[in-house]
Amino acid sequence: MAADTVIDCAGLGKRYRRSWALRDCRLAVPAGHVVALVGPNGAGKTTLLSLAAGLALPSEGALTVLGGQPPGSPRALDRIGFVAQNAALYPGLPVRDLLAMGRHLNRRWDEARALAHLEGLGIPLERRYGRLSGGQQAQVSLALALAKRPELLLLDEPLAALDPLARHDFMAVLLTAVAEDGVSVVFSSHAVNELEQSCDYLVVLGGGRVQVAGEVDDLLAGHRMLTGPTAEADRVAGQLPVVRDRRAGVQSHLLVRTGGADAPVSGSWRQQRVGLTELVLSYLRQPAASALPGPRGAVPPNEKVALP
Structure with a gap:
């Protein structure tokens, strides 16, 4: 597998009972990009991200991350941040306690970064997560993921429940992290009209297969x-x-x-x-x-x- 890829899969398939969520998926996503993963409901976007995060096992084929690491391996887990759609954080816990959990569960934890992120947005650390607005909850999830200092950040529909202002704020923080840290990002989205301002690499899934993939400038040209x-x-x-x-x-x-x-x-x-x-x-x-x-x-x- 190429050392400069963050997701590399060949003949990848994932089946749930009798239905295939992914089938014969071949893809090599290069490092250093903000990748938009686009497709209709049921196209396999969440499945691909879950496989890359090590949360599921393929039914066929192979997938590696970060230049050849098996998903879910200790080395991969240390270097990948993942935010699931409707992130299942504990609604009854204050934000400060969620940060404490992150600190104890991650070896590459950057507490100062997370605090600066949340305090800069005016998110109270003593407020219970479930009492935050949708935009604030998304920012807490992003802060926890970025505090891992990941090399690859996987985001499953991070903008789906956000209003336009919250979407703008979320993407501003994300793109700042990309510029400052060089983190590679793969995010799934239905907001097609917003992709041009945020992504430089595109992957379109349909029916569990890759329809098209490549750098945005090359595809448009x-x-x-x-x-x-x-x-x-x-x-x-x-x-x-x-x-x-x-x-x-x-x-x-x-x-x-x-x-x-x-x-x-x-x-x-x-x-x-x-x-x-x-x-x-x-x-x-x-x-x-x-x-x-x-x-x-x-x-x-x-x-x-x-x-x-």
Whole structure:
């Protein structure tokens, strides 16, 4: 496994009874990024994060973290921070007691960092966790995770229950930690429209498989939206990998992968770059069957998918 990856999986699968949450998942996430893990409900996001945190075992395939460490091993646990969705912290305990628990359970604990984080946000240490606002609870969970001085921080839907102001504050603290400490972050999210301001690496899951993965700048540069006459759409679609195919009357719109250059199409077709939200939504609309595994950590090949 590569020494510069924080999550590396090959043929990874996880089954719960008769249902597969992940199947044949191949992915290599490089270190030093803020990674957005995106997908619809049931796509396998929480399962992948739980496997990487060592909270579950794969049913098939292999997964390592931090350059080859087995998830759940003592060395991995010391270097990974994990915040689950609706983090199950004790609602009846004061924040100060939660910090004390963290201090006793973690060998790399940074009490001063946690205190500075919470006091800077005006979160009272004597207040019971269950009586804090949703935004304050999220900040306490983040403070506990960052106090471990992790090399990899895993966050499962950290923004789901937060209002816009609390989301902004949470992401500001997170991105400051990334800038100051160089921590790698993988977070799952449904807030597609907010990804462009926070992440620089994208992984889209669908049907338990990786639909697309790569650095955001490379993905945006490698796709074009083509608009042209429907009479020529089959010919154009036969020349390029099509992510999304929309045909309406005499005009068609094809989102294609071009590898970073303009598409070689005739002058009757217009082409333009796409934004991150449009790119993500196009991959999310693909049927699970079209998610064909490609090179690890790269954009996988996809067949043409005609959508209404």
